[in-house]
Amino acid sequence: MSSVGVVTFPGSLDDQDALRAVRLSGAEPVPLWHASDSLSGVDAVILPGGFSYGDYLRCGAIARFAPIMDEVIRSADAGMPVLGICNGFQVLCESHLLPGALMRNAGRRFVCGQQPLRVESNDTVWTCDFTAGQEVTIAIKHGEGNYQADPETLHRLEDNHQVVFRYLGNPNGSCNDIAGITNERGNVVGLMPHPEHSVEVLTGESRDGLTFFSSVQRFLALTA
Numbered sequence: 542m543s544s545v546g547v548v549t550f551p552g553s554l555d556d557q558d559a560l561r562a563v564r565l566s567g568a569e570p571v572p573l574w575h576a577s578d579s580l581s582g583v584d585a586v587i588l589p590g591g592f593s594y595g596d597y598l599r600c601g602a603i604a605r606f607a608p609i610m611d612e613v614i615r616s617a618d619a620g621m622p623v624l625g626i627c628n629g630f631q632v633l634c635e636s637h638l639l640p641g642a643l644m645r646n647a648g649r650r651f652v653c654g655q656q657p658l659r660v661e662s663n664d665t666v667w668t669c670d671f672t673a674g675q676e677v678t679i680a681i682k683h684g685e686g687n688y689q690a691d692p693e694t695l696h697r698l699e700d701n702h703q704v705v706f707r708y709l710g711n712p713n714g715s716c717n718d719i720a721g722i723t724n725e726r727g728n729v730v731g732l733m734p735h736p737e738h739s740v741e742v743l744t745g746e747s748r749d750g751l752t753f754f755s756s757v758q759r760f761l762a763l764t765a
């Protein structure tokens with residue numbers, strides 16, 4: 542059975558839901574602590590949503606310097622699957638594992654709801670069980686989800702097919718309707734929507750989020 546670690550930072554909010562989603566998908570969930578310097582031998586890591594360090598300075602800017610991040614960055618560079626959800630996406634951008642930045646929502650309001658998305662790429666370890674062009678619905682809730690990058694970076698992301706999800710109805714002003722991106726290798730994915738909140742019909746309208754967790758398991762089984 543593959544194991545997926547979920548890092549808890551001070552102020553993380555969605556770590557328990559991420560652990561639960563990992564368990565629902567059949568993998569072993571492993572809680573990881575921000576102050577540790579070990580990933581406890583897990584096969585993949587999730588940086589969850591929330592308000593790490595109270596969003597002080599900038600969202601994700603302090604979490605990026607948590608002791609565990611040295612090992613997350615080293616393992617990501619070595620090919621380990623890493624998923625950053627919402628605040629986790631912000632941490633990945635601050636860590637320069639992904640390019641660009643998440644700015645205050647264009648409407649200056651926190652947005653929350655069921656968000657339609659289009660899957661742009663299934664060529665990542667976290668999205669290989671989706672089909673490209675598929676439309677899915679996943680929960681969103683964020684104040685700083687407005688993805689921005691310089692024109693050269695945006696061209697590179699588009700040319701390399703590194704845009705993984707686009708909003709159908711842009712809720713926050715993100716460039717090119719970008720909801721999620723990947724690194725060139727396809728092992729690091731960051732997105733503002735919350736797949737861990739869209740895994741059960743009892744708590745949402747969609748189970749589309751489960752596909753992230755089944756995708757990484759299939760990838761890990763193939764490479765074991």
Ligand SMILES: NC(=O)CC[C@H](N)C(=O)O
Binds near residue numbers: 589686
């Ligand atoms: N749900 C979240 O992870 C929120 C992320 C961040 N604190 C924001 O408001 O943008």
